[in-house]
Amino acid sequence: xxxxxxxxxxxxxxxxxxxxxxxxxxxxxxxxxxxxxxxxxxxxxxxxxxxxxxxxxxxxxxxxxxxxxxxxxxxxxxxxxxxxxxxxxxxxxxxxxxxxxxxxxxxxxxxxxxxx
Amino acid sequence: xxxxxxxxxxxxxxxxxxxxxxxxxxxxxxxxxxxxxxxxxxxxxxxxxxxxxxxxxxxxxxxxxxxxxxxxxxxxxxxxxxxxxxxxxxxxxxxxxxxxxxxxxxxxxxxxxxxxxx
Numbered sequence: 001x002x003x004x005x006x007x008x009x010x011x012x013x014x015x016x017x018x019x020x021x022x023x024x025x026x027x028x029x030x031x032x033x034x035x036x037x038x039x040x041x042x043x044x045x046x047x048x049x050x051x052x053x054x055x056x057x058x059x060x061x062x063x064x065x066x067x068x069x070x071x072x073x074x075x076x077x078x079x080x081x082x083x084x085x086x087x088x089x090x091x092x093x094x095x096x097x098x099x100x101x102x103x104x105x106x107x108x109x110x111x112x113x114x115x116x
Numbered sequence: 117x118x119x120x121x122x123x124x125x126x127x128x129x130x131x132x133x134x135x136x137x138x139x140x141x142x143x144x145x146x147x148x149x150x151x152x153x154x155x156x157x158x159x160x161x162x163x164x165x166x167x168x169x170x171x172x173x174x175x176x177x178x179x180x181x182x183x184x185x186x187x188x189x190x191x192x193x194x195x196x197x198x199x200x201x202x203x204x205x206x207x208x209x210x211x212x213x214x215x216x217x218x219x220x221x222x223x224x225x226x227x228x229x230x231x232x233x234x
Contacts, residue, residue, distance in 0.1 A: 004158075007151055043205065045159070045225040056217075067200065091158050096217070102215035103149065104223065106158030 002027045004094050012113040013082055021077045023092030034068065034075045035093040038095065047081075049100035051075065051098065054092045087114045118142065120226035122208050128232045129198055137193040137229045141210030148191050150183060151207040158209055165191060166214050198233045201220060205230050
């Protein structure tokens with residue numbers, strides 16, 4: 001069975017602080033995709049990143065960075081120098097790379113609040 | 117171009133009533149997904165269509181839920197005898213084609229329909 005755990009329900013930091021959102025996943029598949037999505041107060045799901053299980057290289061995109069560690073089944077997300085606009089619910093997610101269904105399994109989300 | 121659209125944006129109904137939720141996918145997208153997001157939770161998969169056929173309906177919670185996509189474009193999620201526990205945001209996503217064999221096709225999500233059952 002596939003499962004995504006985001007143990008941090010809510011995080012609140014002051015603007016400009018760095019913050020890391022944790023994600024631990026479970027899957028029996030050897031090939032899979034991992035994702036992060038952002039859901040701002042307006043409600044739409046905004047895609048942030050997708051990683052293939054073959055590629056463990058860390059990725060940086062501006063103030064965002066992702067740390068994928070297969071050995072610990074983790075895919076953590078760090079925001080550097082956080083801004084108020086980063087306030088949202090963030091979801092980590094997982095999908096089988098070879099199934100014809102390719103449904104996405106989401107974690108329960110981490111609500112991030114950035115205080116000015 | 118236009119993204120995935122869902123109507124209505126909000127639906128309030130009474131317990132026991134029947135509701136229909138509509139999804140208009142991105143033009144040309146053959147794969148369509150329905151997810152349900154309960155308060156404080158992540159989206160949960162309900163059903164997936166490839167073309168007109170439901171390829172995987174394993175996420176539908178019970179037989180009160182049904183979805184169709186008769187012409188391979190617009191899809192309607194139908195809920196009979198609604199219960200208070202059905203209150204959630206129902207999200208639709210579409211993809212150019214099925215993700216298969218290690219090739220991922222991005223799922224584009226709509227804004228959702230917020231269903232409230234009183």
